[in-house]
Amino acid sequence: MKLVGKTVLITGASHGIGAGTARVLAAHGARVALVARDPEALAAVADEVRTGGGTAETFSADLTDIERVSALQAEVSDRWGTPDVIVNSAGAGHFLFIEETKMEDFVTQMAAPYFAACFVTRAFIEGMLARGSGRIVNVNSPASRAVWPGAIGYAGTRWALRGFSEALRADLAGTGIGVTEAVIGKVSTSYWAKNPGAEDRVPRIAKLSAALSCDDAGAVVLRGIEADKSRVFAPWSARMVELQSRLAPGLVQQLMIRTGARRPLPNPV
Numbered sequence: 001m002k003l004v005g006k007t008v009l010i011t012g013a014s015h016g017i018g019a020g021t022a023r024v025l026a027a028h029g030a031r032v033a034l035v036a037r038d039p040e041a042l043a044a045v046a047d048e049v050r051t052g053g054g055t056a057e058t059f060s061a062d063l064t065d066i067e068r069v070s071a072l073q074a075e076v077s078d079r080w081g082t083p084d085v086i087v088n089s090a091g092a093g094h095f096l097f098i099e100e101t102k103m104e105d106f107v108t109q110m111a112a113p114y115f116a117a118c119f120v121t122r123a124f125i126e127g128m129l130a131r132g133s134g135r136i137v138n139v140n141s142p143a144s145r146a147v148w149p150g151a152i153g154y155a156g157t158r159w160a161l162r163g164f165s166e167a168l169r170a171d172l173a174g175t176g177i178g179v180t181e182a183v184i185g186k187v188s189t190s191y192w193a194k195n196p197g198a199e200d201r202v203p204r205i206a207k208l209s210a211a212l213s214c215d216d217a218g219a220v221v222l223r224g225i226e227a228d229k230s231r232v233f234a235p236w237s238a239r240m241v242e243l244q245s246r247l248a249p250g251l252v253q254q255l256m257i258r259t260g261a262r263r264p265l266p267n268p269v
Contacts, residue, residue, distance in 0.1 A: 001084070001085070001135060001225055001226060001228060002029075002226065003025055003028045003029050003030040003085075003222075003225065003226070004028070004029030004030075005029060005030075005031070006029070006030050006031070006084040006085060007030070007031045007033065007080045007081065007082075007083045007084050007085075008025050008030045008031070008032050008033065008083060008084065008085040008086075008087060009032075009033040009035060009076060009083040009085070009086045009087070009120070009124070010022050010025070010032055010033065010034055010035065010087040010089060011035045011036065011063055011086075011087065011088055011089050011090035011116060011117075011120055012035075012036055012088075012089035012090035012091060012112075012139075013032075013034035013035055013036050013042060013045055013089070014034070014036035014037070014038045014041035014042045014044075014045060015036075015041060015045075015189065015190060015214075016089075016092075016187065016189040016190070016191065016214055016217075017089050017139055017184065017187055017189070017214055017217040017218065017221075018034075018036065018087070018089035018090065018139075019045045019048075019214055020187075020213065020214030020215040020216070020217050020218035021087055021089060021139075021217065021218035021221045021222075022034055022045055022048075022049055022056065022218070023045075023048060023049060023052065023054075023215055023218060024215055024218030024219050024221070024222050025087075025218065025221070025222060025225075026049040026052065026054030026055065026056060027052055027053075027054060028222060028226075030054075030085075031054075031055040031056070031057075031080065032049060032054065032055070032056045032057075033056075033057050033059060033076050033079075033080060033083065034046055034049075034056055034057065034058045034059065035058075035059045035060075035061055035063065035072065035090075035120075036060070036061075036090065037060060037061065037062050038060070039058065039060040042058040042059075042060060043058055045058075046058050057079060057080070059072055059075055059076060063090050063112060063116035063119060063120055064111040064112055064115055064116055064119075066119060069119040069120060069123050070123060072120075072123065073123035073124055076124075077124075077127065081127075082124060082127030082128055082130075082131060082134075083124060083128075083134070084133070084134055084135070085134065085135045085136075085137065085225055086120060086121060086124060086134075086135075086136050086137065087137045087139065087221060088113065088116065088117035088120060088121065088136070088137065088138045088139060089113075089139040089221075090112045090113060090116045090117075091112035091113025091114075091116060091117075091157070092112075092191055093109045093151070093153055093154030093157060093158075094109070094153060094154065094195065094198070095150050095151040095154060095195070095197075095198040095201040095202075095261075096150065096151070096152065096153060097149065097150050097152065097261075097263055097264070098152045100264075101152060101153050105153055106153050106156070109153040109154065109156075109157050110153075110156070110157050110160065113138075113139075113140075113157060113158075113161050114157050114160040114161050114164065117138055117161060117164060118164060121136055121168065125177075128177050129175055129177065131176075132175065132176040132177075133176045133177065134176070134177045134178075135177065135178045135179070135180060135225055135228070136168060136172075136177065136178070136179050136180070137179075137180045137181075137182055137221055137224060137225060138161055138164065138165045138168075138179070138180070138181050138182070139182050139184060139217075139221065140158055140161050140162060140165070140181050140182065140183050140184070141154075141158045141183065141184070141185075142183060142185050142206070142237075142238045142241045142242075143155040143158040143159075144158040144159050144161065144162040144183065145162075145183070145238075145241050145242050145245045146241050146244075146245045146249075146252045146253065146256050147159075147253070147256060148201075148202075148203045148256040148257070148259075148260035148261070149201075149256075149257060149260040149261050149262070149263070150201040150260065150261035150263075151201060162181065165179055165181040169230065178228055178230075179230065180221075180224040180225065180228075180229055180230060180231065180232065181230070181231045181232075182220055182221050182224050182231075182232050183231065183232070183233045183234075183238050183242065184212065184217050184220055184233075184234055184238065185206065185209065185211075185212065185234065185235050185237055185238040186202060186206060186211040186212070187211060187212045187213070187214060187216075187217050188211045188212070188213055188214070189214060200261065201260070201261040203255075203256050203259045203260040203261075204259040204260075205237075205255060205256070205259040206237060208237060209235040209236060209237040210235070212234060212235060216234070217234070220232055220233075220234040
């Protein structure tokens with residue numbers, strides 16, 4: 001799909017991969033509808049897009065709130081019609097061992113990215129089906145292929161998002177609507193500064209490839225859309241994890257465990 005003149009709704013667009021995707025897709029001619037909870041941060045990204053000659057509108061929304069997502073669908077459709085592309089990029093997670101994870105944290109981490117992607121896709125899918133065209137992009141992590149210690153809630157949600165992507169692709173077969181899963185490795189974002197210690201829990205083997213910039217990540221999403229890909233991977237190490245986890249899942253799991261985080265020592269009594 002060529003993006004000139006197309007409408008793209010991007011969630012999690014106030015920062016990180018979502019913001020980078022907005023800048024990249026707008027530079028290739030898309031009109032971008034930017035969605036996130038923080039209106040001020042959204043406005044800053046929209047200004048960047050417009051400064052670069054692109055077209056952007058902002059929509060502040062908590063995508064874990066079903067009623068707010070329904071209202072978002074009406075707002076976007078009234079202004080721009082049904083999006084041609086939806087990029088589900090909302091969501092982050094905490095890198096914690098199970099005993100460090102509060103029970104309610106499992107719920108909040110599942111809310112975004114998983115439920116947010118489900119809700120947003122469901123809100124707009126009927127319009128896309130009526131039109132008979134479109135593409136859904138779910139931004140995912142290599143943790144959806146191989147897990148490592150100290151990231152149990154994060155990994156669980158990413159496997160759920162992988163399952164949603166596969167099920168959605170089967171559901172939409174023959175409708176003219178494609179599904180792309182963009183599996184993107186470590187990206188240089190504010191997440192690491194806001195979550196001290198998280199970077200130390202990234203497996204050492206993952207550090208063999210440099211972190212991507214947010215706009216580099218956006219370029220991966222662009223590649224998936226333009227080439228109508230079912231799956232795209234970046235950097236090269238994310239693709240290698242995918243291939244190796246298919247060929248030798250046990251070996252990959254042991255490698256992740258051996259190069260991953262160690263459980264913190266208990267405090268002396």
